[in-house]
Amino acid sequence: MKNIYFFDMIRVCQVLHGIVGGGSEQVVLNYCSRMHDIHFDLLYQYEPNSQILERFRESGINCIQIPDKVHHPMKHLWTMFKIFRNGNYDVVHCHLDWFMNSYVCFLAMLAGVKKRIAHHHQAYTIDTSFRTLPRNLICSIMRIPCKFFATHWLACGESAAINGWGKRAVQNGKVMILPNAIDPERFKFSESARREIRAKYGIADYDFVIGHVGRFFPEKNHKFIIELFSEYSQNHSNCKLLLVGNGPLQVEIQDLVKQKSLEDKVVFAGLQKDVVGFYSSMDVLLLPSTREAFPMTLVEAQYNGLPCVVSSAVPKETAITDYVFPLPIDDARSWCEMLSSPNVVVDRKNPQIKSERFDIRKCYGMLESLYQVV
Numbered sequence: 001m002k003n004i005y006f007f008d009m010i011r012v013c014q015v016l017h018g019i020v021g022g023g024s025e026q027v028v029l030n031y032c033s034r035m036h037d038i039h040f041d042l043l044y045q046y047e048p049n050s051q052i053l054e055r056f057r058e059s060g061i062n063c064i065q066i067p068d069k070v071h072h073p074m075k076h077l078w079t080m081f082k083i084f085r086n087g088n089y090d091v092v093h094c095h096l097d098w099f100m101n102s103y104v105c106f107l108a109m110l111a112g113v114k115k116r117i118a119h120h121h122q123a124y125t126i127d128t129s130f131r132t133l134p135r136n137l138i139c140s141i142m143r144i145p146c147k148f149f150a151t152h153w154l155a156c157g158e159s160a161a162i163n164g165w166g167k168r169a170v171q172n173g174k175v176m177i178l179p180n181a182i183d184p185e186r187f188k189f190s191e192s193a194r195r196e197i198r199a200k201y202g203i204a205d206y207d208f209v210i211g212h213v214g215r216f217f218p219e220k221n222h223k224f225i226i227e228l229f230s231e232y233s234q235n236h237s238n239c240k241l242l243l244v245g246n247g248p249l250q251v252e253i254q255d256l257v258k259q260k261s262l263e264d265k266v267v268f269a270g271l272q273k274d275v276v277g278f279y280s281s282m283d284v285l286l287l288p289s290t291r292e293a294f295p296m297t298l299v300e301a302q303y304n305g306l307p308c309v310v311s312s313a314v315p316k317e318t319a320i321t322d323y324v325f326p327l328p329i330d331d332a333r334s335w336c337e338m339l340s341s342p343n344v345v346v347d348r349k350n351p352q353i354k355s356e357r358f359d360i361r362k363c364y365g366m367l368e369s370l371y372q373v374v
Helices: 023-032 050-058 073-086 102-109 133-141 143-149 156-165 167-170 191-200 222-233 250-260 278-283 297-302 333-337 362-374
Strands: 010-015 038-044 062-065 091-094 114-120 152-157 176-177 210-211 239-244 266-270 284-287 308-311 324-327
Touching: 010 023, 010 073, 010 362, 023 038, 023 062, 023 362, 038 073, 038 362, 050 062, 050 091, 062 156, 073 102, 073 167, 091 102, 102 143, 114 156, 114 266, 133 210, 133 324, 143 156, 152 239, 156 167, 156 278, 191 278, 210 222, 210 278, 222 239, 222 250, 222 333, 250 266, 250 284, 278 297, 297 308, 308 333, 324 333
Parallel strands: 010 038, 010 091, 038 062, 091 114, 114 152, 152 176, 210 239, 210 284, 239 266, 284 308, 308 324
Antiparallel strands: none
């Protein structure tokens, strides 16, 4: 049955690095799970998280693992090309960022795929120092083939659009901004979920829970979170830090927690198939990222009614309530003061959302139309 196709149904191939709980994957899942008249295949490279993979399969998305580009570069390219050539795809939609979108769109072009979408999800900080100038120059130059091989240019927000496609392309209307939208109904505050999660992880009802949802990568700034929490907990005994996610720096952060004797106050919840209930268990969300293009975590948390203390690197466009508080990440004292402020006490059941621009029910039609228009 593998090679039998329904030619009256549009066929789209999504291309991701992996299925490990990242934001780009969640974007694909949120949008594609609503398009029931389109067939979706998804190519990924690295060993997947079984729980996240199951969510894709439950949504009817056919997930195909291919050799990874690092250890098997030629097999990676050849396998991807063969899948594009034999898949009868109307669209290839690539989410690899920067120049890596270029080679995917190039292979899709060689395979005869007419519509090739390159989608940027990151806003990298450009370091103009001499040491990194060659790398930055290469990244800028590699926009050129990406623009040539891709028929449609997408980005998750304005900063990612400018970073990935250039300011002129954005100003000229050549880039489509597709927000990282979610289903607001899923993220509503739940008292029962709050009790359940807290009970599971030994968190008392009276504890003030500071939370973070994100992979353990340098840009998420977990070290700052631990330093901040260490200082805050010295003056607030009934508090806990809840970290949801995993990643290469997790062991290093766990060691830091031990060094500061915070083992009884910090909860490592790991990667979760569904994070919805965890937001309800928190009292405030921290997002001290050193760079962000469009943090889905922040949008999800706001729909849950959570106050959010974020770094100034987080795009202002993602704030859709009055309870997002941007602060510089070089001043831990101001973060501690904000956590102690009455501003972080809000009505969780009435979050006062000021904009519907990240509501998937309002947004998915944009992408569906792009897939369908010949």
